[in-house]
Amino acid sequence: MIARSNAQVFESLRTAILRTLVASRHSIDDSFAALAEETVRRHFDSALRQMQQHLHAPSQKALRHFVSQWSAMLMGLGLVPRSILRAVVTLGDLVVQTSKNTLPPGPGTNLFVREIVRMNFATARELVEVFQQDFVAEEQSHAQY
Amino acid sequence: MPNTRDDSAPAHSSSTFESSVSGELNSGESLSDSNFSVQSAGLTDVGLEREENQDCISVNPELGVYLVLDGMGGHQGGATASRIGCEVAAEVMQHGLASGRAHGELLVDAAKQAGARIHVDANRHSELHGMGTTFVGVVFANPQLAYIAHVGDSRAYLMRDHRLSRLTEDHTVVAELVALGKLTPAQAHNHPHSSVLSRNLGGLHTTNVDLSELHLKPFDRILLCSDGLNGYATQGDIEKIVDGAILPENASADLVELAKRGGGGDNVSVIIIDVGRHNQSSNSNSDTERLRRDGAQAWWKRRKLFLRVCSDMGLAESSIAAGLDKSEAISLLAGSYCEAVYHDLNNTSGVHVWTFADSLVTAWLGKSSSYPPLRELFDTLRAASLAVCEDLSQEDQDFGVCLEIAVLRSLVVGEMVIGSQMSTRIQKLSAEIAATAPSTELPDATFSGNPTIPFGDFEARSQPLSDLSDDVALALETSLSETKAALSLDHNPYLAIVLSAANESALDHNGKQEMSGTARELYGNHLLGESELNTIVAALDKARVAQLSEIRRAPTTDSGAQRTAFYLLSSAHQILFHALAMIVIEAGKPTSDRLQELQQETERLRLRVSRNQDILAHDVDIDTVEEPSP
Amino acid sequence: MSLSERFEVLRDEALNSAEYGDESPGREIFDAISRRLRKREVVDSDDEMDIDLSLHDALSRRLAWGEDPSAVLVDCQEVSQRILDAARRSFSSADEAIAIIAIVTVVSCAASRHLARVTVERASKEKAALRRELMAQRQLSSVLEHQSELLK
Numbered sequence: 001m002i003a004r005s006n007a008q009v010f011e012s013l014r015t016a017i018l019r020t021l022v023a024s025r026h027s028i029d030d031s032f033a034a035l036a037e038e039t040v041r042r043h044f045d046s047a048l049r050q051m052q053q054h055l056h057a058p059s060q061k062a063l064r065h066f067v068s069q070w071s072a073m074l075m076g077l078g079l080v081p082r083s084i085l086r087a088v089v090t091l092g093d094l095v096v097q098t099s100k101n102t103l104p105p106g107p108g109t110n111l112f113v114r115e116i117v118r119m120n121f122a123t124a125r126e127l128v129e130v131f132q133q134d135f136v137a138e139e140q141s142h143a144q145y
Numbered sequence: 146m147p148n149t150r151d152d153s154a155p156a157h158s159s160s161t162f163e164s165s166v167s168g169e170l171n172s173g174e175s176l177s178d179s180n181f182s183v184q185s186a187g188l189t190d191v192g193l194e195r196e197e198n199q200d201c202i203s204v205n206p207e208l209g210v211y212l213v214l215d216g217m218g219g220h221q222g223g224a225t226a227s228r229i230g231c232e233v234a235a236e237v238m239q240h241g242l243a244s245g246r247a248h249g250e251l252l253v254d255a256a257k258q259a260g261a262r263i264h265v266d267a268n269r270h271s272e273l274h275g276m277g278t279t280f281v282g283v284v285f286a287n288p289q290l291a292y293i294a295h296v297g298d299s300r301a302y303l304m305r306d307h308r309l310s311r312l313t314e315d316h317t318v319v320a321e322l323v324a325l326g327k328l329t330p331a332q333a334h335n336h337p338h339s340s341v342l343s344r345n346l347g348g349l350h351t352t353n354v355d356l357s358e359l360h361l362k363p364f365d366r367i368l369l370c371s372d373g374l375n376g377y378a379t380q381g382d383i384e385k386i387v388d389g390a391i392l393p394e395n396a397s398a399d400l401v402e403l404a405k406r407g408g409g410g411d412n413v414s415v416i417i418i419d420v421g422r423h424n425q426s427s428n429s430n431s432d433t434e435r436l437r438r439d440g441a442q443a444w445w446k447r448r449k450l451f452l453r454v455c456s457d458m459g460l461a462e463s464s465i466a467a468g469l470d471k472s473e474a475i476s477l478l479a480g481s482y483c484e485a486v487y488h489d490l491n492n493t494s495g496v497h498v499w500t501f502a503d504s505l506v507t508a509w510l511g512k513s514s515s516y517p518p519l520r521e522l523f524d525t526l527r528a529a530s531l532a533v534c535e536d537l538s539q540e541d542q543d544f545g546v547c548l549e550i551a552v553l554r555s556l557v558v559g560e561m562v563i564g565s566q567m568s569t570r571i572q573k574l575s576a577e578i579a580a581t582a583p584s585t586e587l588p589d590a591t592f593s594g595n596p597t598i599p600f601g602d603f604e605a606r607s608q609p610l611s612d613l614s615d616d617v618a619l620a621l622e623t624s625l626s627e628t629k630a631a632l633s634l635d636h637n638p639y640l641a642i643v644l645s646a647a648n649e650s651a652l653d654h655n656g657k658q659e660m661s662g663t664a665r666e667l668y669g670n671h672l673l674g675e676s677e678l679n680t681i682v683a684a685l686d687k688a689r690v691a692q693l694s695e696i697r698r699a700p701t702t703d704s705g706a707q708r709t710a711f712y713l714l715s716s717a718h719q720i721l722f723h724a725l726a727m728i729v730i731e732a733g734k735p736t737s738d739r740l741q742e743l744q745q746e747t748e749r750l751r752l753r754v755s756r757n758q759d760i761l762a763h764d765v766d767i768d769t770v771e772e773p774s775p
Numbered sequence: 776m777s778l779s780e781r782f783e784v785l786r787d788e789a790l791n792s793a794e795y796g797d798e799s800p801g802r803e804i805f806d807a808i809s810r811r812l813r814k815r816e817v818v819d820s821d822d823e824m825d826i827d828l829s830l831h832d833a834l835s836r837r838l839a840w841g842e843d844p845s846a847v848l849v850d851c852q853e854v855s856q857r858i859l860d861a862a863r864r865s866f867s868s869a870d871e872a873i874a875i876i877a878i879v880t881v882v883s884c885a886a887s888r889h890l891a892r893v894t895v896e897r898a899s900k901e902k903a904a905l906r907r908e909l910m911a912q913r914q915l916s917s918v919l920e921h922q923s924e925l926l927k
Contacts, residue, residue, distance in 0.1 A: 024308050028381070046758070065921070069754070072914030075907065076751040078744075082568035086381045089557055096550075097307050107543045114546050117553040121527075124560040131567040132516050134910060138574045218828055271813035275829030318839035327841070338839035338893075341832070575906030678895050682888055689884065697873065704869035711873050712863055715880040716856075719887075723852045726887035726894075730844045733898040740901050743908035750915040757922040 006115050007056035009103070010095075014048050017098050021091065028090045031083040043073065047091060054119055060126075067126040081131050088127055092120025183285065185211065186394035187416035190401045192373055193409030199223030200371050200414040201231040201278075209285030210238045211416045213299050214278045215371040217345065222267070222276030226347050229266060230259040230278045238284065248284045249292035249356050256280045256294050256346060256354045263347030277347035280354075281313060281369050283418065291359045291367070296352055297345050300375060302387070303359065304366040309384035312357060316344040340372075365420045366393075370400070373413030377404040382499075389494030393417035399496060406503075433493060440548050441490035447533040448483050454529035455479035463525075464518045465509060478505075482526050486555050495558040502562035510566050519563065527556050616706035621651050621714065624695035632691055639667055639684035643721065644692060650717035651710070660717070664724035668732075678729065685725065689718040778871055779812035785865060789858045801854030803833035807882045808858065808875075815878070830882065831889050838893060848890050855883035 004012075021044045026033040032040060050066045074084045095116050103109040185206055191198040199216035201224075214230045216223030237255035242248075259280065267273045279297025286292060293301045298315040314320060319336045321343050322328040328336065346352055359367075368387055375383065382403055390396035396417045404413040456475050460466065466474035485497035509519055530552045538545025625648045634641045646663040667681050696711050786792065790799035799805075807830040837847050862875040 020308075024310060026311055026380075068914070069758075069918045069921075072911065072918045073751060073754060075911035076747045076754075076915050078904075078907065078911075080568055080907065081571055082379070082565050085561060085564040085568070086379065089561055090381065092557070093307075101306070107546070110543060110546045110550070114550050114553075117550050117557070121553050121557050121560065124557050124564065128560050128564045128567060129520075131564055131571065134914070135516075135567055135571050135574065137913065138571055138906075138910065142574060142577065217832075222828075271810065271816075274810050274813070275827075275832070318836060322839075322841070336839075338835055341835045341839040571910070572903065572907075575903055575910065675892075675895050675899065678891060682891070686884070686888075689880070693877065693880070697877075708863075708869040708872050708876075712859065712876050715876050716859060719852075719855060719859075719880055719883045722884045722887040723848060726848055726891040727845060729891040730848060730894050733844075733894045733901075736898050736901045736905070740905050740908065743905060743912070747908050747911050747915065750912055750919065754915055754918050754922065757919065757926065761922065761925055 005056070006112055007052050009099075009112055010052045010055050010116075013095070013098055013102060014052065016102070017095055018045055018048055020098065021094060024094075028083075028087050031079045032087065035077060039077065043070070044087075044091065046070065047088075051091075051095070051116075051119060055115060058119075060122070063122060064126050064129075067123060068130050071127060071130050081134070085124065085127050085131075088123050089120065092116060092123070095120075183209065183418060183420060184393050185416065185418040186392070186397045187211070187213075187414070188394075188397040188401050189371075189414035190405075190412065192412050193405055195410075195412055197221070197224055198412045199227055200373065200412040201227035202369075202414050202416055203231050203235045204416060205235065205238075208238060208242055209291075210235065210242075210282065211284075211367075211369055211418055212280070212282040213369045213371055213414050213416055214280050214346075215297070215299050215373070215412070215414070216276065216278040217342075218267075218273070218276030222273045223278070225266070225273055226263045226276040226278040229263050230256075230280060230346055233259040233262045234280070234282065242284075248286040249294075249358065252282055252284045252292050252294040253354045253356050256282065256296060257352060260296070260346030260352045261350055264350045267347055275348075277345035279342070279371070280346050283359075283367060283369060288420070289361050291361060292356060293359055294354050294356045296354050297342050298340070299369070299371050302368040302370070302383070304368065304384070304387045305362065305364075307388050309368075309380065309387055311380075312359065313355070316342060316355075318343045361420050363420065366396075367416075367418040367420070368396075368400075369416040369418075371412065371414040373409075373411035374400055374404045374415055376411055377407035377409060377413070385495055385499075387417070389492060389496065391492065393419050435544070436490060436547055436551055437493055439544070440551060441487050443537050443544070443548060444483075444490055444533060444552075445487050447536055448480075450536055451483050451529045451533050452479050454532045455525055458525045458528060460522065460525050463522055464514075465505075465522055478522065479526065479529065486530070486552065489555060490551055495555065498555045498558045499562060502559045506562050506566045510570060516567075523556075523559050523563065526559070530556065614703075614706055614709075616703045617710045617713070618652060620696060620699060620706055620710040621648055623699060624648075624692055624710070624714070627695045627699075628688070628691045631695075632687070637684055637687075639681055640688050642667060643685055643688035647688065647692060647714060647717040647721060650720065651713035660720045661724045661728070663721060664728050667725060668728050681725065685718070685722055689722075693718075777816055778874065779809060779816055781866075782809060782812055782862075782875060785858065785861045789854060789861050791857075799854075800850035803830055803837075804851050804854045804882055804886060805858065806830075806833070807885070808878050811878050811882065812875075815874075827882070827885060830885060834886060834889055835893065838890075844890050844894055848887065851883060851886040851890075855879055855886075 018041065021028075022037060022041050025035070025037075025040045047066075047070060050063075050070075054063055071081070071084050074087070075081070079087075096113050099109060099113050099116065103112065183206060185204055187202045187204040189198060189200045189202050201212075201214045201216065203210070203212040205211070212231055212234055214227040214234075216225070216227030216230075218226060234255040237258050238251060241251040241254065246254075259278075263276065263278065267276045279295075279299040281293070281295040281297075281299040281301050283301065284292050293312055295301065295313045296316060298317060299313075300315070301312040302309050303312050317339060318341045319328060319339045344352055366387060368383070378400070383400065386399045386403060387396055390399055394417075397415045400415045400417075401413050404411075452475055455478070456471070460479055461469075461471040461474040463474070463478075466478060469477060481501055482498070485501040488497040489495055506519065510516075531549065534545050534549035534552055536545075537548055625644060628644055629641070632640055632644075634644075642663065646660065650660055667684075692714060693711065696707065696714060699707070786805060790802055790805055792799060807827050810827065810829065834847060834851075838844060858879050859876060862872060862879065866872040866875060
């Protein structure tokens with residue numbers, strides 16, 4: 001039997017993860033409880049698809065672009081940076097949890113989970129960089145006055 | 146080897162209840178499940194800002210009854226309400242369970258009886274009038290079934306499968322408006338009065354109590370808390386602690402500390418109830434157990450490697466370590482982080498790394514220092530952490546992978562801390578810009594072009610007095626000069642304005658004096674700000690109290706004249722205060738309108754981005770890309 | 776009859792109960808005065824600056840239900856004025872009339888103070904929200920620019 005790639009394994013989990021994410025959106029952060037279910041679903045779905053793409057063909061540039069776009073969209077919905085970062089981390093945690101609960105225990109699953117956590121760390125780090133840029137932009141805006 | 150974590154009770158004045166009970170909950174129920182046990186712990190703390198703890202908790206593992214109440218109302222009313230509520234509810238539960246009443250119905254009845262008693266006491270003692278309390282309670286009917294009743298905004302949460310979900314909906318006016326369809330959830334989230342309660346125990350003689358059933362599974366953990374916890378800690382942080390702490394008493398102590406770290410502005414109370422967790426070690430994930438048992442040791446064994454990598458990467462030269470010699474710098478930064486990871490591995494939590502990162506990042510960014518050195522430091526810690534994992538992988542590849550997963554999660558915690566601080570900095574800066582930005586960008590809050598504030602018929606008093614007698618005029622003039630002499634007007638220019646305006650208005654007894662003009666003079670060109678308002682309000686209060694006291698104190702032979710002067714002056718002060726409040730209210734309106742406009746514009750931009758995103762996704766559908774099997 | 780009991784007699788007139796029934800606008804002002812009078816009879820003193828949380832709560836509740844703050848303020852003004860007039864007419868003893876007028880003034884000013892403070896608090900939240908919106912718009916605009924390039 002041919003071993004499945006990480007992206008294929010992820011694809012098999014994606015729907016279940018999305019369902020859990022939407023159902024437990026209140027737990028991520030109070031700001032998410034304020035959003036409509038469909039809005040939350042759409043944004044998490046795009047994030048999960050990006051994760052899958054990253055597992056398939058890792059690209060720091062693509063990740064950075066996605067993170068800035070995702071963050072802009074959520075800020076446009078009224079979320080503060082802290083809530084957006086929390087969502088990213090929760091998303092990673094949930095994928096790890098679902099993987100551990102769903103996949104057979106063993107080295108293969110551990111390797112898959114490690115890739116997820118690596119990606120989650122990279123995403124969180126990129127997001128912090130985006131916040132830093134926002135802060136610099138705000139400082140410049142402040143300096144104008 | 147570092148010291149193991151100190152799990153002793155925190156050194157603050159708190160009431161602690163800890164319990165551990167197996168089997169027996171209620172003699173009326175069968176508890177034949179041999180695996181069943183309930184462990185619980187509760188803690189209530191005054192917090193950092195309040196002088197009095199108005200929360201009350203009750204932990205009764207023998208009966209399986211747990212209560213958290215958060216009192217409200219001044220003059221000891223809040224503390225009295227929650228105490229009475231707690232005592233009455235606990236007593237009703239005890240008698241009711243002994244007589245075999247149904248659990249859910251009994252819990253609701255206990256809350257209602259508590260509310261009725263508080264209401265009666267509030268009406269009986271005028272100093273307690275208006276007191277009330279929230280209520281959240283749990284009663285176990287059997288090992289698999291619990292009932293939860295609540296009123297107000299004290300909450301119940303369930304931790305299951307590492308996810309924390311809320312079991313209760315707050316009873317706030319805003320939540321009810323959402324339920325009625327008068328507000329959207331998004332509007333509710335930003336609603337300025339989101340914390341106003343729509344229900345409490347004691348406000349009315351009878352109160353609606355919400356009841357829900359909870360079907361339990363082994364390893365479930367229930368959290369009851371007052372809003373002093375969720376108001377000062379995010380749900381993510383609460384989840385980390387509730388999930389990670391091994392014992393309920395650790396969880397409750399850590400949660401109280403968490404609320405204090407978040408500001409501790411309110412009393413905080415928590416109860417943790419574990420169902421069947423005593424067997425957890427034998428059932429839990431073997432990798433997690435192995436990490437806890439061996440991973441922490443393996444990590445600590447490689448401490449020197451960790452420090453060496455940090456040193457080789459130039460950590461001691463970082464500007465964060467300025468002023469320290471090399472060994473101090475390595476020990477303080479790298480050594481502390483290494484120890485924090487060790488403790489977190491040992492406890493399966495992220496609290497220690499969080500605390501390390503939080504104090505470091507807060508101290509560094511708090512000095513308005515630059516971001517790059519912080520980034521470099523955390524990147525160095527990451528490189529050293531991964532070197533340790535790589536070294537372990539040489540011995541045991543799979544275990545090395547497991548350790549890397551745990552270590553990466555610690556690094557994610559570090560990023561969370563930096564990101565949270567950045568978020569705070571951005572919000573703070575935005576608020577500063579909002580406060581100082583010119584009116585070209587922010588709404589005009591100075592009224593120069595606004596019409597006169599409407600006062601309805603209030604300016605003209607409903608019952609004009611006849612011409613003032615000389616006695617009344619004299620009483621007013623005397624009170625003015627006496628008050629001016631008694632107050633040091635030089636220190637507060639507002640006082641003189643208020644005193645003279647009130648006096649003139651009182652003398653011009655038909656209310657022709659335009660008090661709105663004085664209010665505008667007081668308000669000046671201030672942008673809306675709390676401190677400016679407080680200064681003006683303080684002057685209004687001080688002038689009024691002093692001037693009215695003078696009238697009352699002045700020796701008089703004509704009590705009618707004294708009464709009239711007092712009436713006229715009181716009325717003038719009221720008009721002035723109302724005029725100022727009206728100006729403040731009117732000033733706030735353009736900001737609300739501008740915000741609405743901006744929100745609509747953001748929504749339009751968001752839709753355009755979404756539309757483009759869809760078009761781009763249609764061009765290259767990432768899911769359809771096949772990849773070769775390894 | 777105590778002063779507070781005699782004051783209660785003015786309730787219908789001051790609140791125009793004939794027209795509004797039990798839910799008269801400004802009822803919270805009358806209740807607060809009544810509470811203060813009862814308390815004064817128990818502790819035999821009246822601290823001007825004593826905060827009445829029940830009054831704050833009642834006013835906040837009206838705002839939370841969506842009432843315009845200026846309308847709430849006008850209700851408070853009108854009821855205070857009616858109570859002042861009624862008290863001046865109904866209490867023949869100068870001491871009693873002055874006691875009532877003093878308490879009406881304290882309560883009326885407390886209501887104005889609370890409404891002004893709530894408005895300022897709300898305005899500062901809204902100003903922060905304004906900045907968040909502007910920041911979100913800046914980010915969305917840069918994403919739009921990037922997308923436009925990709926779509927070319």
